[in-house]
Amino acid sequence: MTERHGQHFLQIPGPSPVPERVLRAMNKQVIDHRGPEFQLLGEEVLAGCKSVFKTSGPVVIYPSSGTGAWEAAIVNTLSPGDKVLMAETGHFSTLWRQMAAKWGLDADFMPGDWRRGADPVAIEAKLAEDRSHAIKAVMVVHNETSTGVTSRIGEIRTAIDRTGHPALLLVDTISSLGSVDYRHDEWGVDVTISCSQKGLMLPPGLGFTAISDKALAASKTNKFPRSYWDWQEMLKPNAAGFFPYTPATTLLYGLREAIAMLLEEGLDQVFERHHRLAAATRAAVRAWGLEVLCEEPSEYSPVLTAVLTPPGHDADHFRNVVLEKYNMSLGTGLNKLAGKVFRIGHLGQCNELVLMAALSGVEMGLSAAGIPHRAGGVMAAMAELESRDGTNASPL
Numbered sequence: 001m002t003e004r005h006g007q008h009f010l011q012i013p014g015p016s017p018v019p020e021r022v023l024r025a026m027n028k029q030v031i032d033h034r035g036p037e038f039q040l041l042g043e044e045v046l047a048g049c050k051s052v053f054k055t056s057g058p059v060v061i062y063p064s065s066g067t068g069a070w071e072a073a074i075v076n077t078l079s080p081g082d083k084v085l086m087a088e089t090g091h092f093s094t095l096w097r098q099m100a101a102k103w104g105l106d107a108d109f110m111p112g113d114w115r116r117g118a119d120p121v122a123i124e125a126k127l128a129e130d131r132s133h134a135i136k137a138v139m140v141v142h143n144e145t146s147t148g149v150t151s152r153i154g155e156i157r158t159a160i161d162r163t164g165h166p167a168l169l170l171v172d173t174i175s176s177l178g179s180v181d182y183r184h185d186e187w188g189v190d191v192t193i194s195c196s197q198k199g200l201m202l203p204p205g206l207g208f209t210a211i212s213d214k215a216l217a218a219s220k221t222n223k224f225p226r227s228y229w230d231w232q233e234m235l236k237p238n239a240a241g242f243f244p245y246t247p248a249t250t251l252l253y254g255l256r257e258a259i260a261m262l263l264e265e266g267l268d269q270v271f272e273r274h275h276r277l278a279a280a281t282r283a284a285v286r287a288w289g290l291e292v293l294c295e296e297p298s299e300y301s302p303v304l305t306a307v308l309t310p311p312g313h314d315a316d317h318f319r320n321v322v323l324e325k326y327n328m329s330l331g332t333g334l335n336k337l338a339g340k341v342f343r344i345g346h347l348g349q350c351n352e353l354v355l356m357a358a359l360s361g362v363e364m365g366l367s368a369a370g371i372p373h374r375a376g377g378v379m380a381a382m383a384e385l386e387s388r389d390g391t392n393a394s395p396l
């Protein structure tokens with residue numbers, strides 16, 4: 001590996017770069033997690049999370065990655081052999097399905113082509129057929145990080161409601177929370193799963209579950225064993241700002257600061273900024289003559305854009321060239337997309353100039369790696385940003 005010069009550009013779709021302000025907030029001595037100073041911190045972050053998830057109910061914070069929060073959602077609400085409905089949207093929905101299978105759930109995995117989100121019509125049809133209400137949960141990934149496709153959770157809720165089916169709705173917002181409009185209460189989501197290292201702009205290490213009353217009721221009768229993940233164990237001390245075991249204090253300092261940053265900018269402004277950057281990225285991709293993986297404009301991800309390289313041109317070779325020559329990390333193609341796509345992350349603290357630098361690196365990298373393309377993507381992105389000057393632009 002050659003010595004790389006200057007600032008590294010971390011343009012993968014998470015972990016996202018941690019803002020200086022958050023880094024400084026975490027640069028503190030560890031405190032007594034049973035003492036009054038911690039209690040204030042605990043109360044503040046537990047309340048602050050509610051604003052970001054848009055819920056009045058509890059949000060449990062685990063020292064875990066997002067995968068742990070997936071498991072917490074399953075073991076607190078479901079029972080061995082339960083039937084669940086899942087949508088194949090990409091690599092992460094596939095991994096979640098594998099976890100469900102390992103827990104002995106009977107998953108109906110609705111096939112998808114990894115270029116579109118979960119289909120509300122198909123979910124409605126499956127639930128309408130299920131007259132005995134054997135399906136206990138619908139499990140959807142909001143933003144499929146492997147494909148750059150965002151599923152329409154509000155529409156999925158409406159579709160479920162049309163059937164009158166009582167299944168729980170479990171949603172993975174691991175790469176959307178804090179970047180894409182999301183409404184736990186309004187959309188009647190029962191468990192929202194998330195983590196720290198993407199839209200929340202923190203290092204990896206925190207997992208979240210936001211819990212509806214219905215999910216909480218399910219947790220009182222469901223049969224999966226759990227101990228570390230048990231909501232009841234968490235909620236009791238959480239009521240006073242404490243945790244049942246040693247919390248990740250340093251990350252909680254960062255969480256407090258990150259929530260403050262999101263609320264100061266305003267969640268709507270944060271979401272609009274992500275839409276603007278995503279639109280500019282797509283404008284660049286089209287000008288290069290390359291293809292955006294997502295096929296449905298209403299499902300374009302505001303968080304990342306997955307770009308197909310022309311057949312016969314290895315996307316990972318291109319990524320390596322960009323890393324070596326320009327010191328920028330782009331996301332790799334995962335699973336069946338390996339070598340076929342690269343992913344440009346534009347989430348978290350990303351702004352116009354960071355994006356323009358990243359797109360310049362991509363355009364120069366396309367030339368350096370010999371990927372057939374047209375010049376002018378960077379100019380097209382700039383024109384797109386100028387046409388949406390951030391004050392009155394409409395999303396998408």
Ligand code: PLP
Binds near residue numbers: 014065068141
């Ligand atoms: N779900 C989605 C949508 C993800 O993007 C990821 C990770 O990138 C995960 C789940 C797994 O999260 P973690 O790697 O934090 O365990």
